[in-house]
Amino acid sequence: MSDQVFPRIASLCVAMSMALAAFVPAAHAASKRDQAAVEALDARMATAEQRYRAALVKIGNADPSGGAESDAALEDMEDVMADCMKQKGCSMPTMLATYKRLLKSQADAEAQVADDDAMEEEGDDDHATAAIAADVPEAARAAQLLADDHRFDKMVQYNPAVQAGIRRWLTDMRPALMSSYENYSYMRSMMWPQFExxxxxxxxxxxxxxxESNGKVHVSSRAGAAGPMQFMYGTGKRFGLGPDGTGFDTRFDPRASAEASAAYLNERMGELNRSIELALAAYNGGEGRALRVYNGANGQGFWDAPVYNQFPAETRDYVPMVIAAAWLFLHPKQYGLSFPKVDAKPATLRLARPASIYELTICLGNGGTRDGFMRALRNLNPRYEADSWLPAGATLNATTKIVGLYGRHCAQGARAELARQLVMSDPTSAVVRGTAVASSEATVPTPVASAATPKPAKPAKVTKHKVARGETLTAISKKFQCDMRELAEANRIKAPRYSIKPGQTLKLEGCTAN
Structure with a gap:
């Protein structure tokens, strides 16, 4: 199946959703002329749909003309959509129903051509057909959500400051925007329902x-803000975030932080005349300052000079940059922007053997992505450090693609063993210790110690270790050949993060090389 067909349908999804959001039924019955025009549009849409279905058959038969035919059919539909928006009495819901039929046709066609060979080579397209079919309801729901989100356009001002922000996101900050979208795609099922x-x-x-974070869950700022939505400790605590009793700070949890962020924004907007700009100013510059400015503003908004100038430069930059990123999220095509295609259907990964996220990242490979899966696994499993060893049978949040690659490359086999070797390697063991001898002397046998030869003193047994900067419990357990769980229990270090600090003294319980 052509890789381009499904993205084109997704683009059509956005176009239809936009049109549906803007559609306002006519107040009076359409004239005969209008009715005739609507019937003509319906006929054009039906013809385009039939043309598209015929293209699916060609694609399924490996006919090279199928891709061009499907593209042309979709372009016809886009033209019909544009004309429908201008035509009195044209039913946008009817057009949306056509789109849903197309999605189902696409999923059915994918299911017919998928077979076991698609999973044999990592270079193949790893999009599981069953996952695409299962995603059809989610795609329709996403389409409706995007339609709802276009109300955002009316909630903010699209002014030169926002345009400058868009320029920055599309130039030197484009890589950050792309990474943010990829990271968000993996976490979307956790985060967006909280805002919805x-x-x-x-x-x-x-x-x-x-x-705030480019979608990196474990980011912390110098000021102490943490997590994907960058909550300060005190603010986070007010909205249910913070240490949960296991040693984990829920500010790093995507679902919890999104829920808290939505609650915070609604609280601020309730105080600030439902202004998104002022709520964002509070998010960045402090809610106390924002409320004081608003109360003394006599109804003026964020962009009015007496209000705008009372916020620090960081906040004056922050507000338009957030709105600019949101605007691009809604209108990528308008700016020639194509967001990355991410196969992020949620799935549960059960480990067949002990592993760390580092080891999984190596054995999973790239799987058709640019950067592999380390960031996705870390974001989806914020409680685990990347080097923490997880026992066989442990479960991780993952995607169907990751689960498939795990079964092929990580459960057993050469790549799994290579990944284990790499993560267990100790750089210090590469250093040869002792005095080198000349080659001519290399064959001289070492004299046997006589009774008069003093034996070297046995080194004192090491029972404690002071944690150096950058060391982890996993690294220490490898160095001293300890059982990490026993070492953690002896030092009251809580799983699953196994957090330690530089300067902390550890008792080397359960270690053999001490």
Missing amino acids: RAGLPEALLFGIMAK
Whole structure:
């Protein structure tokens, strides 16, 4: 199946959703002329749909003309959509129904051509057909959500400051925007429902996350803000975030941080006349300052000079940058922007053998991605450090693609053993210790120690270790050949993060090389 067909349908999804959001039924019955025009549009859409279905058959038969035919059919549909928006009495819901039929046709066609050979070579397209079919309801729901999110356009100002932000995201900050979208795609099923329930646009969630953390869950700022939505400790605690009793700070949890962010924004907007700009200013510059400025503003908004100039430069930059990222999230095609295609269907990975996220990252390979799966695994499993060893039978949040690659390359086999060797390697063992001898002397046998030869003193047994900067419990357990769980229990270090600090003294319980 052509890789381009499904993205084109997804683009059509956005176009239809935009049109549906903007559609306003006519107040009066359409004239005969209007009715005739609508019937003509319906006929054109039906013809385009039939043309598209015929193209699917060609693609399924490996006919090279199928891809061009499907593209042409979709372009016809886009033209019909554009004309429908201008035509009185044209039913946008009817057009959306056509789109849903197309999605199902696409999924069915994918299911017919998928077979076991698609999983034999990693260079093949690893998009599981069953996952695409299962995603059809999710795609339709996403389409409706995007339609709802276009109300964001009316909630903010598209002014030169926002345009400058868009310029920055599309130039020197484009790599950060792309990474943010990829990271968000993996976490979307955890995060966006929290904003949906709160009645907030998904685009706002993406904009904040892109500016705050680029979607990297474990980011912490110098000021102490933490997690994908960058909550300060005190603010996070007010909204249910913080240490959960196991040693894990839930500010790093994508689902919990998104829920707290939505609650925080709604609280701020309730105080600030439902202004997204002022709520964002509070998010960055402090809610106390934002409320004081608003109360003294006599109804003026963020972009009015008496209000704008009372916020620090960082906040004056932050607000338009968040709105710009959100705007691009909603209108990528308008700016020639193609976001990465991410296969992020959620799935559970059960380990067949002990492993760390580092080891999994190596044995999984790239799987058709640019950067592999380390960031995805870390973001989806924020409680685990990348080098923490997880026992066989442990479960991780993953995707169907990751689970498939794990079964092929990580459960057993040459790549699994190579990954284990790499993560267990100790650089210090590469250093040859002792005095080198000349080659002419290399064959001289070493004299046997006589009774008069003093024996070297046996080194004192090491029972404690002071943690150096950059060391982890995993590295220490390897160095002293310890059982990591026994070492953790002896030092009251809580799983699953096994956090230690530089300067901390550890008792080397359960170690053999001490």
